[in-house]
Amino acid sequence: MNFQETAKTFIFRFIVFGLLILIWHFLAGRDIWPDYLLPRPLAVVETLIARFQDGTLLEAIAVSFRRLLIGFGLASALGFFLGLFLALVPAADRAFSPFILALQSVPSVVWLPLALLWFSLGETAIISVIILGASWNMVSTTTSGLKNVNPVFLKSARTLGASKLSVFYRVMLPAALPHLLTGLRFSWAFSWRALMAGELIGGGSGLGQLLMWGRDMGNMRLVIAIIFLIGAFGFITDNYFFKKIENRVLERWGYQSG
Amino acid sequence: MSAISTENLSKIYQKNPEKPVLDRINISIEEQEFLTLLGPSGCGKSTLLHILAGLMEPTSGAAYCQGERIQGPAQDRVLMLQEAALFPWLTVKSNVTFGLKERGIARTEREKLAQAELKKVRLADSANSYPHQLSGGMQQRVALARALVLRPDIILMDEPFASLDEQTRFQLQQELVELWQDLKMTVVFVTHSIREALLISERILVMAGNPGRIKSEYRINAPYPRKPGQADIVRREEQILADLSPSRQPSSRENSESYREVAAG
Numbered sequence: 001m002n003f004q005e006t007a008k009t010f011i012f013r014f015i016v017f018g019l020l021i022l023i024w025h026f027l028a029g030r031d032i033w034p035d036y037l038l039p040r041p042l043a044v045v046e047t048l049i050a051r052f053q054d055g056t057l058l059e060a061i062a063v064s065f066r067r068l069l070i071g072f073g074l075a076s077a078l079g080f081f082l083g084l085f086l087a088l089v090p091a092a093d094r095a096f097s098p099f100i101l102a103l104q105s106v107p108s109v110v111w112l113p114l115a116l117l118w119f120s121l122g123e124t125a126i127i128s129v130i131i132l133g134a135s136w137n138m139v140s141t142t143t144s145g146l147k148n149v150n151p152v153f154l155k156s157a158r159t160l161g162a163s164k165l166s167v168f169y170r171v172m173l174p175a176a177l178p179h180l181l182t183g184l185r186f187s188w189a190f191s192w193r194a195l196m197a198g199e200l201i202g203g204g205s206g207l208g209q210l211l212m213w214g215r216d217m218g219n220m221r222l223v224i225a226i227i228f229l230i231g232a233f234g235f236i237t238d239n240y241f242f243k244k245i246e247n248r249v250l251e252r253w254g255y256q257s258g
Numbered sequence: 259m260s261a262i263s264t265e266n267l268s269k270i271y272q273k274n275p276e277k278p279v280l281d282r283i284n285i286s287i288e289e290q291e292f293l294t295l296l297g298p299s300g301c302g303k304s305t306l307l308h309i310l311a312g313l314m315e316p317t318s319g320a321a322y323c324q325g326e327r328i329q330g331p332a333q334d335r336v337l338m339l340q341e342a343a344l345f346p347w348l349t350v351k352s353n354v355t356f357g358l359k360e361r362g363i364a365r366t367e368r369e370k371l372a373q374a375e376l377k378k379v380r381l382a383d384s385a386n387s388y389p390h391q392l393s394g395g396m397q398q399r400v401a402l403a404r405a406l407v408l409r410p411d412i413i414l415m416d417e418p419f420a421s422l423d424e425q426t427r428f429q430l431q432q433e434l435v436e437l438w439q440d441l442k443m444t445v446v447f448v449t450h451s452i453r454e455a456l457l458i459s460e461r462i463l464v465m466a467g468n469p470g471r472i473k474s475e476y477r478i479n480a481p482y483p484r485k486p487g488q489a490d491i492v493r494r495e496e497q498i499l500a501d502l503s504p505s506r507q508p509s510s511r512e513n514s515e516s517y518r519e520v521a522a523g
Contacts, residue, residue: 152343159311160357160404161333170356174347253346254390 039221044228047221056210057229064195064206067123071130072191076184078131079138086139087146100139108133108194112201126198133194138187145179146172178249185242192234259325261412261444262287262310267319269305279305281469282319287446292438294447294459298502302470303448307414310446311337323412333357336405337414340421342397344389350376350400351385357408375407376400378437395426406437412444419454431458435482452498456491457484464501474501
């Protein structure tokens with residue numbers, strides 16, 4: 001996409017976004033719900049600024065981010081090694097792949113009761129929910145990425161004298177890298193979701209807990225402000241971090257033009 | 259001693275045990291010979307080449323390289339495929355040094371050798387490009403350099419020029435012959451194009467399918483460089499075409515179609 005097109009898309013999105021805010025503004029003014037249930041957009045922005053200034057939001061973000069990084073790191077590593085194992089041992093893949101698929105379709109919030117009973121309220125429970133929610137997808141992307149490496153690359157490497165170990169880390173891994181990155185991106189999105197699910201019930205002072213606190217206090221301005229933050233954070237990390245890396249690799253690999 | 263030989267070599271796939279892909283093949287290829295396996299698609303020529311490369315095992319019989327039984331791939335017996343199969347995450351230069359690194363040669367030495375090899379295939383300027391930035395013909399040149407930099411005794415080529423346009427193909431055929439004369443190696447070349455076989459090889463083994471076997475043998479004594487319109491080449495072309503014609507080879511429809519393809523090529 002060239003610069004002009006990018007600018008056009010940006011302006012278009014900006015207008016649509018502005019219209020949606022306007023509609024919200026007028027709906028809130030119509031007194032369908034009382035103000036504390038459906039606040040005006042401006043009130044939400046005020047809350048956002050105030051909560052940033054008094055430090056509550058920053059602290060909540062820091063707490064959540066730490067959990068996210070730990071959970072995502074463990075989930076991706078676990079998913080990668082399990083996926084690697086399944087790719088290298090076809091019998092294990094045949095035996096386990098249906099379970100992995102089934103586990104993938106379990107929403108992470110479902111793990112919460114178990115996690116709470118096993119680890120009681122606290123960091124461990126929340127992080128284990130992230131791991132249980134985000135690993136399985138990484139397992140199957142890793143397995144399929146490694147198994148679908150173009151056989152022509154493997155043939156070439158072997159005929160050029162590469163040992164089995166070399167074929168693996170000099171050819172299979174880099175050839176599967178675009179796949180693995182997609183896996184990581186999804187794993188990140190799943191982790192973020194699982195984290196929010198975990199925080200809604202678990203203890204501490206993360207974003208999810210702050211949101212629940214807002215609900216309990218009847219403070220919908222805070223609830224909406226946090227929903228915005230959660231959405232914005234997911235969008236920004238996905239679009240400006242993971243997508244960027246993925247595109248660069250795809251370009252370099254020649255799968256996508258620059 | 260022959261560079262490559264086979265002894266009653268057969269390949270049978272379990273799902274089709276009635277029709278061997280290769281049926282008791284006995285061939286012998288001399289040191290520094292340029293030999294072409296010519297035949298329609300599905301005659302087993304590519305399978306035979308993969309067995310010689312050590313990437314596949316015969317069902318029965320054996321293949322030998324310089325008297326030793328072939329039991330896996332080796333750097334003195336490199337296979338080149340129809341797709342260049344360059345590693346897209348490596349630069350052209352790093353692709354060429356791929357096999358050298360396996361040998362444990364130091365980096366500076368590797369790069370020197372790669373650069374020299376790229377110069378031979380006229381791609382010295384593209385050393386730092388990535389494969390997808392090159393045309394199909396250039397990619398095959400890099401693949402050739404990647405194989406030749408290992409100075410193999412034998413190079414096995416599986417229709418390496420089949421997907422290139424006519425002009426590039428002719429050019430690469432000429433260059434391959436020059437490199438072969440220069441490096442004194444054995445070339446085993448697989449193609450379904452009669453003309454290609456005639457332009458480059460010293461000896462042609464014509465193969466037929468169902469079951470895959472060697473049907474006839476031609477020795478081409480015309481001096482290099484050869485041109486497509488040369489009288490002796492044209493005469494030989496007609497001879498081989500007649501040899502391959504469906505009337506003398508009652509077989510499935512699929513096969514007769516590929517014979518026509520050969521005739522057109």
